[in-house]
Structure formats: structure tokens, C-alpha cells
Amino acid sequence: MLAQQLINGITLGGIYAVVALGYTMVFGVLDIINMAHGEVVMFGAFAGMLLASGLGAPLWAVFAGAVIAAGALGYLLELLSLRPLRRRRVTAKLAPLISTIGVSILLENVALKLFGPGNHPFKTPLSDMKFSLAGVDIYLVQMVILGISLMLAAALYLWLYRTKEGLSLRAVAEDSEIASILGVNIDRAITITVVTASMAGGAAGVLIGMAYSNVSTQMGVSIGLKGLAIIIFGGMGSVGGAVAGGLILGLAETLIAAYWDSGYRDAAAFFIITLVLLVRPQGLFGRDAAAMRH
Amino acid sequence: MILAVEDISISFGGLSALDKVSFTVDEHEITGVIGPNGAGKTTLFNIITSVFTPSSGNVYLHGKTITALKSHVINKMGVSRTFQNIRLFGTMTVIENVMAGRHARMDSGVLGCVFRTKRQRSEEHYARDKAVELLEFVGLSGQWDSVSGNLSYGMQRRLEIARALASEPSLLLLDEPVAGMNDVERAEIFGLIGRISRTGVAVLLIEHNMPLVMGLCQKIVVLDFGKKIAEGTPEFIKTHPEVIEAYLGKEDDEGG
Numbered sequence: 380m381l382a383q384q385l386i387n388g389i390t391l392g393g394i395y396a397v398v399a400l401g402y403t404m405v406f407g408v409l410d411i412i413n414m415a416h417g418e419v420v421m422f423g424a425f426a427g428m429l430l431a432s433g434l435g436a437p438l439w440a441v442f443a444g445a446v447i448a449a450g451a452l453g454y455l456l457e458l459l460s461l462r463p464l465r466r467r468r469v470t471a472k473l474a475p476l477i478s479t480i481g482v483s484i485l486l487e488n489v490a491l492k493l494f495g496p497g498n499h500p501f502k503t504p505l506s507d508m509k510f511s512l513a514g515v516d517i518y519l520v521q522m523v524i525l526g527i528s529l530m531l532a533a534a535l536y537l538w539l540y541r542t543k544e545g546l547s548l549r550a551v552a553e554d555s556e557i558a559s560i561l562g563v564n565i566d567r568a569i570t571i572t573v574v575t576a577s578m579a580g581g582a583a584g585v586l587i588g589m590a591y592s593n594v595s596t597q598m599g600v601s602i603g604l605k606g607l608a609i610i611i612f613g614g615m616g617s618v619g620g621a622v623a624g625g626l627i628l629g630l631a632e633t634l635i636a637a638y639w640d641s642g643y644r645d646a647a648a649f650f651i652i653t654l655v656l657l658v659r660p661q662g663l664f665g666r667d668a669a670a671m672r673h
Numbered sequence: 674m675i676l677a678v679e680d681i682s683i684s685f686g687g688l689s690a691l692d693k694v695s696f697t698v699d700e701h702e703i704t705g706v707i708g709p710n711g712a713g714k715t716t717l718f719n720i721i722t723s724v725f726t727p728s729s730g731n732v733y734l735h736g737k738t739i740t741a742l743k744s745h746v747i748n749k750m751g752v753s754r755t756f757q758n759i760r761l762f763g764t765m766t767v768i769e770n771v772m773a774g775r776h777a778r779m780d781s782g783v784l785g786c787v788f789r790t791k792r793q794r795s796e797e798h799y800a801r802d803k804a805v806e807l808l809e810f811v812g813l814s815g816q817w818d819s820v821s822g823n824l825s826y827g828m829q830r831r832l833e834i835a836r837a838l839a840s841e842p843s844l845l846l847l848d849e850p851v852a853g854m855n856d857v858e859r860a861e862i863f864g865l866i867g868r869i870s871r872t873g874v875a876v877l878l879i880e881h882n883m884p885l886v887m888g889l890c891q892k893i894v895v896l897d898f899g900k901k902i903a904e905g906t907p908e909f910i911k912t913h914p915e916v917i918e919a920y921l922g923k924e925d926d927e928g929g
Contacts, residue, residue: 543772543797546765550773553762560722562748562776562840 392629417603423581453577614665
């Protein structure tokens with residue numbers, strides 16, 4: 380029973396982690412919260428759903444389609460809702476936040492118009508495949524979710540900390556004015572960040588579709604709030620924090636639902652987050668607020 | 674002549690910060706920009722590196738106007754700088770700071786990063802070797818992997834110079850590189866600036882203490898309240914009546 384719940388919790392946590400990675404990347408580099416990220420995830424999920432349920436496409440093609448669709452959406456988001464604010468040298472931190480809230484509302488309603496209300500089944504060839512290991516049922520889908528989550532987190536980490544492109548992004552994250560004077564094209568760095576974060580969001584959308592076997596146009600709101608809570612909990616801008624925060628939230632939710640009452644699932648999970656933040660306001664892996672301002 | 678500043682004016686909130694300032698910087702020379710605090714020296718650097726756009730006037734690099742260009746393009750064209758209040762990437766290591774300064778000299782794009790092409794890897798190796806070389810050049814040996822925020826003040830100044838040199842500039846702007854230093858540290862940094870100059874990099878140096886730069890610079894530009902009041906050799910500046918009146922006369926108040 381416990382082993383079963385742990386596997387379920389880690390799977391859910393892996394999905395949360397990938398969603399949170401998208402938030403943390405954009406926050407790390409742009410210092411803003413992309414409130415439309417949940418809807419980008421939702422669009423990725425629908426792109427995957429159309430390919431999987433509609434065309435019966437193989438899994439790799441489902442992922443590729445969702446990642447490309449979400450990446451394109453991220454590009455438009457940067458071009459139409461973030462860049463114009465930078466052009467006009469709007470310095471208020473709230474402006475891009477409001478702007479991305481607008482995009483999120485727009486995307487949700489466009490999706491509602493395009494795909495219609497209610498749940499849309501998300502079928503993949505793996506959907507019903509499972510095997511038993513020492514009395515524990517493991518769905519193949521769960522293995523795929525976990526594998527892809529960990530791979531994405533590792534790839535993002537290596538990209539940010541082991542490549543020159545990542546170094547430039549970190550330079551922009553710390554001080555975009557200096558980075559620009561030192562030769563980094565800020566617009567390009569920001570575009571790369573938002574598109575990459577959105578591509579990860581597209582992959583997350585497919586993972587969610589696989590995990591719940593259906594998708595809806597409202598999924599962006601709830602998954603977006605979870606993602607936000609996770610990066611605050613894990614430490615804003617931290618890749619490790621997004622992964623650890625996602626896994627902890629996923630496990631907490633699953634265990635609370637299994638051993639207590641599923642009605643208290645979200646309440647209890649957020650209660651844990653609140654407790655941690657009282658002790659560590661900067662989040663699990665966050666830098667000291669004072670050190671960040673340096 | 675590598676840099677020409679022509680009739681630059683800029684004002685902030687109705688207050689004129691620079692008023693029709695013109696001067697030139699020659700190759701292989703160290704040019705000093707001096708003037709009391711608030712004379713507009715850093716504003717000048719911010720205009721040359723396009724942090725600010727002047728309300729009128731032009732900046733020319735190698736004879737081409739760079740006034741409307743973006744900061745990163747100007748860096749690619751060969752201008753690099755340091756900052757009055759040190760602005761390192763505080764969470765990065767020493768060597769990462771220098772490598773971040775090298776961005777303009779690295780070409781392989783996003784796909785190269787993702788697929789780790791051979792060219793990408795050799796480029797990164799080369800960047801690392803180059804960064805080590807620069808750190809040794811500025812006198813920062815063996816502390817490559819410490820977090821830059823933990824370095825001493827003097828070491829941070831040296832690191833900032835190494836970071837600025839990483840883009841292989843033809844013109845280096847140094848904003849008060851010896852501010853807050855004692856005589857020994859100051860002599861060391863001046864020695865370093867001399868060595869940079871001898872490698873063929875033109876240097877434009879801000880300092881508000883005039884006697885300090887007399888021996889270092891081949892040419893000096895004096896600013897006072899946003900206006901250029903003199904430009905010439907240290908000997909010429911030393912005996913210039915307006916400079917003496919506006920600046921040297923107050924030397925005692927400025928302190929050293």
C-alpha cells in the first residue's frame with residue numbers, strides 16, 4: 380500500500396516539478412512570474428491530445444508536437460506581451476505580471492472556443508499497460524512520466540550551468556544591464572528563456588494528459604497555481620528547488636489523500652508549504668533575500 | 674583615433690548632465706577623464722556604452738557612429754568597461770565571471786549548445802583557457818573557483834578588469850578603478866593599466882583625483898558641471914588657468 384502510494388506520489392511530483400521548472404526559469408532570468416505558463420501547459424496538453432487521441436500518433440510524436448506548439452506559443456507570448464513593455468522601458472514589475480494574466484485569460488477562452496468545454500480523453504498506446512512488482516502495480520505511463528521529468532530537470536540544469544548559453548542567461552538573471560554591456564543580446568536571451576520554459580511546459584502538458592487520461596481547458600489555472608506554490612516553496616529561480624518542491628508536494632498530496640481524506644488534500648499540502656515558509660521565507664533552495672539584492 | 678565623442682548633450686529632469694562635450698581617444702594611449710564628483714564622467718561612459726541615449730551629439734568608433742546601437746552590439750565592436758561601484762556577477766565563480774564577459778567572442782548558437790557540437794566544446798575549452806590567462810594577467814591566480822562575492826575589494830576590482838578584457842576590446846573604459854585603494858594597491862592597478870595599454874588596447878580612464886592620473890595618462894579631458902573645460906597633455910592641463918580655478922584649487926577639499 381505504502382509503496383504503491385509512494386510511486387503514485389513521485390509520479391505526480393515529477394509532473395509538478397516539470398511545470399515548476401517553467402516558472403522558475405522565467406523568474407530566474409526575467410525576474411517576473413509568467414502567469415500564462417499554466418495555459419501554455421494546457422495548450423501543450425491539447426496539442427498532445429489531438430495527436431494522441433485524434434490521430435493515434437506514437438508517443439514521441441505526441442511529445443514533439445506538444446513541445447513545438449507550446450514553444451511557438453511561448454515565442455508569441457514574449458513577442459506580443461513582454462517585449463513591448465521592455466521597449467517602452469516599463470520598469471514596474473507588475474506590468475508584465477498583469478500582461479501575462481491577460482494572456483492567460485485569452486488563451487483559456489481561445490481554447491474553450493476551439494476545443495469546447497468538459498474533459499477530453501487523452502489516450503496513448505501505453506494507457507492501460509501495467510506490470511506488478513512485489514505486489515505493487517506500476518503503470519508504464521508512470522515510468523515514462525518519471526523518466527521524462529528527471530531527464531528534463533537534468534537537461535535544464537546542465538544547460539544552465541554547463542554551457543555558455545546558460546552562462547549568458549545567468550548573467551542576464553543577475554544583472555541584465557551589465558550583461559548587455561558585456562555583449563549579451565538581452566532580447567535574444569529572454570526569448571530563448573521563455574521559449575525553452577514553454578517547451579518544458581508543453582512536455583508537462585502531455586505528462587498531465589497521460590497521468591489523468593483526460594485534459595480540459597481549465598486545467599491551466601489549477602496546475603499553474605500549483606507550479607507557482609512550488610517555486611515559492613522550493614526557492615524562486617532555483618532548478619533544484621523546483622524539483623524538490625514538486626516531489627514534496629506530489630508526495631504530500633498523494634499520502635494525505637490515501638491515509639487521511641482526499642478532501643483535505645490541497646489544504647494539508649498548502650499547510651505544509653506555509654509552515655516551511657515560516658521557517659525559511661526564501662524557500663528550500665532559495666538564496667537569502669539579502670544576498671540576492673547584494 | 675579610435676573613439677570620437679562629438680557635441681554630446683544629455684539632461685535628466687531638466688538638469689543638464691553633459692553639455693556639448695567633444696573629445697577623442699587615440700589608439701595605444703591612456704586617456705584620462707577627470708573632474709569633481711558630479712561632473713558627468715560616468716554619464717559619459719553610460720552614453721558611450723549606450724546605457725543612455727544622448728539628446729544630441731554623436732559617438733564614433735573607428736569612424737562609424739555607434740550612438741543608436743544597442744549595448745551588446747557596441748561591445749561586439751570592441752568597447753568594454755568596468756563600473757564605479759563594482760558590479761560583478763556575485764553568485765558566479767571567478768572564472769565564470771570572466772567567461773560571461775567573453776560572450777561577444779563566442780559564436781556557436783543554441784543548437785550547438787543543445788547538441789554539444791565539437792566546435793562548441795572546443796570553443797568552451799578555449800574560453801576557459803583564455804579566462805585563466807586573463808586572471809593570471811590581472812594577478813588573480815588560483816582563486817578561479819571561489820564565488821566572486823567572497824573576494825576582497827581589491828581582488829574584485831581586478832576581476833572586473835579581467836571580465837572586461839575577456840571580450841578582447843580595442844577600447845577599455847575604466848570607471849575609477851582605484852577608488853578606495855591605498856597607495857600600494859593603487860600603484861599595482863596603475864601598473865596593470867600600463868600593461869593593458871602596452872598590449873595595444875586604448876584605455877579611457879575616469880578618476881576624480883587629478884594628480885593621480887598625471888603620470889599615467891598621455892592625454893587628459895577635464896569635465897566640470899557637464900562641460901569640457903580642457904583637453905590636452907598632462908603638462909598642458911596642469912597649467913591651464915580654467916582647470917586650476919575649477920579643479921586644482923579645490924584639491925585640498927577633495928582629499929586623496
